[in-house]
Amino acid sequence: MIKKCLFPAAGYGTRFLPATKSMPKEMMPIVNKPLIEYGVDEAIQSGIAGMCIVTGRGKHSLMDHFDKNYELEHQILGTKKETLLEDIRATIDAASFTYIRQKEMRGLGHAILTGHDLIGDEAFAVVLADDLCINPNQSVLAQMVALYKQFRCSIVAVEEVPENETHRYGIISGQEIKDDLYRIDNMVEKPESGTAPSNLAIIGRYILTPDIFDILKNTGPDKNGEIQITDALLTQAQDGCVLAYKFKGKRFDCGSVKGFIEATNYCYENIYLQSDTHS
Numbered sequence: 107m108i109k110k111c112l113f114p115a116a117g118y119g120t121r122f123l124p125a126t127k128s129m130p131k132e133m134m135p136i137v138n139k140p141l142i143e144y145g146v147d148e149a150i151q152s153g154i155a156g157m158c159i160v161t162g163r164g165k166h167s168l169m170d171h172f173d174k175n176y177e178l179e180h181q182i183l184g185t186k187k188e189t190l191l192e193d194i195r196a197t198i199d200a201a202s203f204t205y206i207r208q209k210e211m212r213g214l215g216h217a218i219l220t221g222h223d224l225i226g227d228e229a230f231a232v233v234l235a236d237d238l239c240i241n242p243n244q245s246v247l248a249q250m251v252a253l254y255k256q257f258r259c260s261i262v263a264v265e266e267v268p269e270n271e272t273h274r275y276g277i278i279s280g281q282e283i284k285d286d287l288y289r290i291d292n293m294v295e296k297p298e299s300g301t302a303p304s305n306l307a308i309i310g311r312y313i314l315t316p317d318i319f320d321i322l323k324n325t326g327p328d329k330n331g332e333i334q335i336t337d338a339l340l341t342q343a344q345d346g347c348v349l350a351y352k353f354k355g356k357r358f359d360c361g362s363v364k365g366f367i368e369a370t371n372y373c374y375e376n377i378y379l380q381s382d383t384h385s
């Protein structure tokens with residue numbers, strides 16, 4: 107039903123300089139696995155097999171990661187180290203990967219519009235790999251795909267954040283139509299402090315219906331010259347229906363150093379040490 111997932115991955119990752127000077131921020135590892143691989147695995151767990159990645163200059167290692175490395179595989183063939191490649195091999199086998207280059211950075215809405223040719227005319231998921239979401243029972247995207255099957259409209263993931271952090275997110279307000287599900291009536295991208303319509307912040311997981319592309323084409327830039335998906339979704343919400351879903355699970359903001367370290371500690375304790383591939 108949702109067959110493709112778009113990964114905007116063209117950004118510079120300036121908050122992690124100098125680490126991201128020549129390495130894509132999506133390749134920063136949480137323990138021993140790059141951030142983007144967590145996102146791709148989450149999409150696979152949601153029944154999605156088409157990974158559409160919007161890249162930019164200097165992102166070749168992303169493409170190499172989701173491909174065979176014959177020399178390396180030959181070197182470690184038959185050794186104990188081969189088990190370390192099991193997960194990524196399974197990921198590569200379970201999905202197809204297509205790429206498109208975003209030539210200029212003009213905001214998340216522009217990145218999503220850049221992916222139009224890869225997605226085509228069907229509903230699709232969007233994962234922002236910076237937001238690492240973990241739920242061992244049902245991934246956050248899988249929860250949203252299940253909701254899409256029922257409601258057939260665009261859905262954004264939301265989480266309650268402290269009031270002094272609302273200026274860092276897209277913020278929604280709406281009517282709660284059932285437990286943890288809101289019909290959006292307003293949304294604002296990074297509201298100035300004291301003006302947020304609620305404390306429900308959009309997290310980097312979206313299901314979007316394909317009419318979003320035409321809306322994005324007609325969405326003007328914000329005061330920073332960026333085209334925001336939040337603005338396009340507000341238009342969609344005013345003309346029809348957009349839902350916000352307070353997801354079940356943990357989320358780490360790996361776009362910040364603090365969130366990155368918290369994610370690292372959590373994954374080390376709860377995933378890495380629990381698996382037997384590292385011994």
Ligand code: G1P
Binds near residue numbers: 237275295307310
């Ligand atoms: C983007 C979106 C914002 C959302 C956030 C979630 O912002 O524009 O609405 O709340 O992702 O991570 P960014 O963090 O790319 O500035």
